[in-house]
Amino acid sequence: MSYRISRFAEKCAVNKETIRYYERKKLLQEPVRTTGGYRTYSEEDVKRVKFIKRAQELGFSLSEIYKLLGVVDKDQTRCEDMFDFVSQKEREVQKQIKDLKKMESMLKDLRERCPNERDLHACPIIEVLNGE
Secondary structure, three states: OEEEHHHHHHHHOOOHHHHHHHHHOOOOOOOEEOOOOOEEEEHHHHHHHHHHHHHHHOOOOHHHHHHHHHHHOOOHHHHOOHHHHHHHHHHHHHHHHHHHHHHHHHHHHHHHHOOOOOOHHHOHHHHHHOOO
16 A cells, blocks of 8 residues: 555654655655655555654654664664664663652652642642752
């Protein structure tokens, strides 16, 4: 099945400009064009855009996604430093997890300080955040 850009963008839950941007950044290959000049995209392209969007949701930058797509595309040049890339990303994720756990602990502490009454003028959470 093939899709023109509007339907393709809709199917991928992005706008047409996002598709064009991905093409300019080489995340998505230049599409096949009809004799009338319309861009057409395949189901594989849909999967690729969904992969890109999911990777973004997980915190990968577009340049990191470009490198990851090197593995998908079996592109030796983009895969050269994959071990270092994965190791660095793992360290970043571990730091984020540590920071999120700290934040979770602080939020639990703040929630426990909150009285059942919802009097905003004497809110212990605000007082703690203000350093009082």
